[in-house]
């Protein structure tokens with residue numbers, strides 16, 4: 582029987598690429614959008630749900646058991662990115678979208694993930710304190726917070742059921758967020774991420790799309 586994966590934030594960019602990649606690997610794919618994505622609707626046999634990670638009332642109550650979930654949704658945050666300029670609303674928006682919303686959704690969806698399954702959270706190398714050279718204050722701190730929340734879910738809720746929790750860095754990818762000068766294509770990133778997810782076996786790891794371990 583085909584395995585089932587839920588990809589949250591599959592309307593475009595890496596999430597859409599992951600939907601195509603997992604489909605081509607024979608998985609049943611459920612993809613989410615906020616507004617209608619013609620590209621997502623153009624994929625054959627993909628089940629589509631509407632969800633916003635900042636709005637718990639939109640979290641679908643799935644009737645299906647899931648083998649894997651990828652919470653891919655994310656934003657850069659206010660253009661200035663500067664802690665000295667950030668308003669409370671800007672901080673709340675980036676933190677809810679990149680850290681607390683994804684963690685809330687992960688906790689709600691966890692009971693639907695099969696024992697031994699995988700929960701992947703899309704983070705960034707920019708969330709690594711060890712790697713940071715500063716700048717991008719809003720984005721970096723939100724992804725750093727997401728890593729903390731993901732490890733908490735692994736330790737407290739997931740690992741005891743054999744569910745692997747992965748904080749994944751997709752590489753610097755040619756998307757609306759990554760821009761045209763990014764180093765790798767969506768297809769390269771999605772292929773690598775799919776391999777990492779298919780090989781996950783319990784525990785909590787912070788990895789990039791090639792399976793390389795990253796420092797916190």
Ligand SMILES: NC(=O)c1ccc[n+]([C@@H]2O[C@H](COP(=O)([O-])OP(=O)(O)OC[C@H]3O[C@@H](n4cnc5c(N)ncnc54)[C@H](OP(=O)(O)O)[C@@H]3O)[C@@H](O)[C@H]2O)c1
Nearest residue numbers: 590592594595615633634654655705753754756757758759
């Ligand atoms: N591109 C890179 O180089 C790079 C590097 C490191 C990490 N990442 C991470 O990888 C993930 C995907 O990035 P991307 O480059 O594909 O970005 P993107 O092209 O800007 O796509 C972002 C995706 O997230 C969705 N999204 C945004 N806010 C959401 C919300 N509140 N609820 C649900 N979905 C929401 C978007 O949906 P809409 O279409 O509705 O806006 C879209 O599907 C992000 O978490 C990002 O931080 C990207």
